[in-house]
């Protein structure tokens with residue numbers, strides 16, 4: 001099986017004054033389709049920087065990155081936008097929903113940039129919201145009328161609505177209490193199991209990471225650990 | 239990306255930021271309305287003045303009793319009231335370029351009809367008056383020389399007098415009105431002239447043969463044949479100056495004035511006075527136009543400011559749109575369409591407001607209501623230009639943002 005994500009010696013330097021800072025350092029990594037993977041590591045270890053490159057929001061300074069077999073370095077910024085729209089979905093810590101905008105319209109947003117008719121847009125947005133467990137009464141609500149967990153569900157529906165190959169979630173439960181975090185993780189688990197959606201997630205907490213199948217550890221821009229999350233079933237049972 | 243979808247995106251974004259959208263629209267409304275109103279007032283005032291000039295008769299010369307140096311028009315009865323009907327007749331006969339001459343005597347009095355009564359001005363003139371003032375009839379006829387010779391009890395009336403004395407559904411011609419207890423038959427109604435430059439209602443007048451006024455109506459002791467003024471129509475505009483000289487010469491002879499003595503009359507070319515008023519009107523228009531221009535520039539800068547602030551405030555939104563797959567072109571298009579939509583809405587409302595304000599101003603200021611097509615076109619063009627011009631720079635700023643920086647902006 002060809003890996004969905006394949007990086008080789010991926011490096012990202014940031015210029016700091018006269019010198020440069022190495023945020024990620026020669027990372028070689030593979031992600032198989034259908035996997036649910038967690039990235040852990042201390043603050044500043046380069047997790048977000050790595051996620052941004054994998055998400056085609058940022059470019060590597062050196063090394064190679066193949067997304068679904070395509071070398072991303074050769075693509076124009078418009079082609080990167082097309083990739084994000086068609087193959088990727090993002091879930092952020094701060095939800096990043098448009099304010100004063102209904103859940104439906106928020107979920108419709110990615111489809112506005114794909115040629116989807118207005119009717120299909122509405123139908124698919126509605127279905128995506130139902131899929132993440134938000135029933136009709138929340139579809140016309142603005143973000144400020146929803147709880148944090150509900151807002152994150154809207155954001156997940158938005159990430160899923162274009163049927164991406166890969167969902168990237170950078171600390172998706174970072175702003176939620178532990179009970180709500182657990183609910184969101186169950187949703188991820190369900191999407192991964194039932195729909196085979198590939199998920200790459202950053203988290204600080206081991207309890208959260210244990211929902212995945214594989215935990216990658218970052219330190220100083222390098223991968224220092226890569227092991228299966230064996231205790232997952234135990235956590236779920238508790 | 240389809241324009242239709244871009245419009246949906248832009249309209250949703252505008253609805254999300256209603257307050258700011260409203261402010262922007264307000265700026266455009268004020269700018270566009272200012273252009274339309276100032277142009278309308280300017281052209282209205284000018285066309286009013288121009289209408290007055292042509293209503294005066296372009297080659298009109300007026301002779302008034304009294305001396306310019308010693309007292310002007312209202313020098314009073316007595317020595318100044320030396321202008322006679324015979325002076326007018328001899329000007330008509332002896333001054334070569336005098337095409338028509340009419341004496342003018344006026345009386346302020348009450349006119350009574352079977353329906354109503356009305357305080358108005360009665361003007362005694364000769365049949366030449368209609369020609370001298372180039373004042374056509376709306377209905378009926380002007381009186382003729384026989385009516386003057388017989389001091390006939392006939393008149394023609396202005397539209398204001400007709401409106402005040404008779405119900406709208408009654409024919410006026412052939413009816414009789416009573417002036418100072420003397421019945422006058424109405425021969426015709428003059429075409430409406432509206433208000434003069436000075437603001438007086440030119441249609442509020444009853445015109446009778448001068449002989450009828452002098453012999454049947456006037457109670458003053460001005461003496462026989464004394465007139466308030468003589469109106470002379472010169473045959474061609476080029477002959478006005480020469481005719482003024484000829485008239486002055488003739489009147490000095492007739493009044494036995496020897497050069498060091500001051501004239502007991504004054505000859506005025508009303509067209510010149512009106513011309514001066516007209517150029518004053520042009521000055522007014524230029525002044526108004528510059529005020530409009532300044533308000534446009536200020537409005538435009540305000541709009542660009544709001545758009546730029548909007549881009550800064552919405553950086554995260556832009557980052558999010560890029561993250562979910564919007565190309566730079568789509569972001570550019572969104573902001574451009576937002577700007578154009580705002581300016582067109584503002585332009586549309588501004589045009590309506592401008593027309594409404596102009597209409598009110600025209601009523602209050604008694605000038606013809608004109609909304610010129612060029613000024614409408616200019617305003618529409620201006621709104622579109624604001625949209626594209628002032629919208630393009632902020633839109634480009636937005637489209638050039640780096641997705642990751644935009645997403646993490648505070």
Ligand SMILES: Nc1ncnc2c1ncn2[C@@H]1O[C@H](COP(=O)(O)OP(=O)(O)O)[C@@H](O)[C@H]1O
Nearest residue numbers: 014021023041042043044045046047048049050
């Ligand atoms: N745009 C940038 N310019 C300079 N330094 C950056 C930039 N983005 C991230 N960094 C630095 O790179 C390092 C890794 O950051 P990040 O990937 O956000 O860490 P993590 O998500 O693991 O906490 C940090 O030290 C951060 O300061």
Ligand SMILES: [Mg+2]
Nearest residue numbers: 047048049170
């Ligand atoms: Mg981070």
